Amino acid sequence: GTGLQWLDAAANDFKRFRSFLANGTWNVPPGVTEVLIEAWGAGGGGSGGGGGGGYVMAIIDVTNVTQISFIVGTGGAGSNTSTGTTGGNSVVSWTEAANSRSVTAPGGNGGLNTGSGTGGSNFNANVSASTSLFELPGLPGSPIRTLYNESSSNTFITAIEGGKGGGTYKFYQNGGAGHNYSVTAANAAFILNRANNAAVPGGGGGSGYRLQNIGGNNGASGMVIIRW
Numbered sequence: 145g146t147g148l149q150w151l152d153a154a155a156n157d158f159k160r161f162r163s164f165l166a167n168g169t170w171n172v173p174p175g176v177t178e179v180l181i182e183a184w185g186a187g188g189g190g191s192g193g194g195g196g197g198g199y200v201m202a203i204i205d206v207t208n209v210t211q212i213s214f215i216v217g218t219g220g221a222g223s224n225t226s227t228g229t230t231g232g233n234s235v236v237s238w239t240e241a242a243n244s245r246s247v248t249a250p251g252g253n254g255g256l257n258t259g260s261g262t263g264g265s266n267f268n269a270n271v272s273a274s275t276s277l278f279e280l281p282g283l284p285g286s287p288i289r290t291l292y293n294e295s296s297s298n299t300f301i302t303a304i305e306g307g308k309g310g311g312t313y314k315f316y317q318n319g320g321a322g323h324n325y326s327v328t329a330a331n332a333a334f335i336l337n338r339a340n341n342a343a344v345p346g347g348g349g350g351s352g353y354r355l356q357n358i359g360g361n362n363g364a365s366g367m368v369i370i371r372w
Contacts, residue, residue, distance in 0.1 A: 158371035165344065169213045170370055177207045180371040181236050181247065184312050185282065186217030187319065187342050188252035188261040189228025190349030190360025193285025193307030194220060195252030196319060197231055197346025197366050198264030202247050203276040204238070212238045214368045217251045219342065222349045222360030228254030228261060231346065234366035246270050252282045252348050255307060255360060260285035261348060263310050283310035285319060285348045302327040306339060309348025309363065318343035320361040322351035 158180050162170065172179070181204065185197030197217065206212075217232030231251025238245050250264035263282030271277060289305040306322020320342035326334045339350040339360070345367035352360040 161369055161371040164214060164368045165216060165365060167215050169211055171211050172206045172209055173372065176372045177205065179204060179206050182369040183234040183236050183247065183249035184345035184366045185234050185249040185251040185264040186219045186231030186366040187309055187346045187348040187363025188231045188254040188285070189220035189222040189363050190255045190285070190307065190309055190320060190322065190351050191223045191226065191228045191257045192255035192260040192287045192351050193309045193319060193322060194228050194255040194348030194360070194363045195261035195263040195284050196282030196310035196312040196348045197252045198250040198267065198282045199280045199313035200247050200249040200267065201278040202271060204271070205274055208241050209238050212236060212370065216368055217366035219363035219365050220251065220254050220349065222352060222362050223254070224352050224354055224357055224359035225257060227256050228349060228360055230254050231264065231363045232366065234368055236368060240272060244270070245272065247277070249366060251366070252310060252346065252363060255285050255349065255351060260287045260307055261310070280313045282312045282346060283316065285310040288322065288351050300329045307351040309342050309350050312346035315343070315345060315347065318347035318364065320347060320350035323353040325353060325355065327355060
């Protein structure tokens with residue numbers, strides 16, 4: 145009656161929520177018949193930039209559901225000389241009228257030593273036909289770039305631009321930054337900025353500092369939110 149306005153459907157229809165950063169269970173409160181689940185997979189470890197975790201959202205009928213269980217993915221380990229580890233999947237599961245149901249938010253892939261990791265995209269959902277489901281892959285990380293320049297007539301510099309980790313849906317900038325540094329012809333290194341950690345949920349790890357054998361950063365863990 146007062147004109148048009150933007151509304152967040154999740155916040156408008158579901159008044160309460162709980163967020164989880166570790167494995168556990170959640171009991172459906174009395175009188176609740178529908179819940180909205182959001183889950184993010186963990187980020188991949190950095191070598192080049194690790195991939196961000198995938199995202200899944202599901203609205204499920206919990207009229208005959210008493211408990212929802214969840215596994216929160218652990219961030220992938222970074223590496224210096226090989227591919228970073230893939231981030232863990234975040235899995236939400238429940239039993240509905242004697243049927244086992246679940247949705248999976250896939251972890252991001254680890255960054256390659258010579259390239260970046262792709263975002264988590266290996267979705268797996270076992271839900272009823274009445275379930276509303278939305279899935280979106282994580283963002284890829286960035287590769288390490290090597291640039292060459294001559295700062296004076298007899299001074300040559302190699303600049304290493306570290307690969308940033310990929311983000312995830314709603315948190316596009318939470319991938320970890322990679323090390324940036326320059327190397328002179330005399331093999332002396334000058335750090336321009338150090339890597340920082342990926343952020344929860346699901347940020348991919350940034351690349352490391354290979355001249356000193358410092359590996360890429362770990363990916364960030366996933367997260368689960370239940371709204372009712």
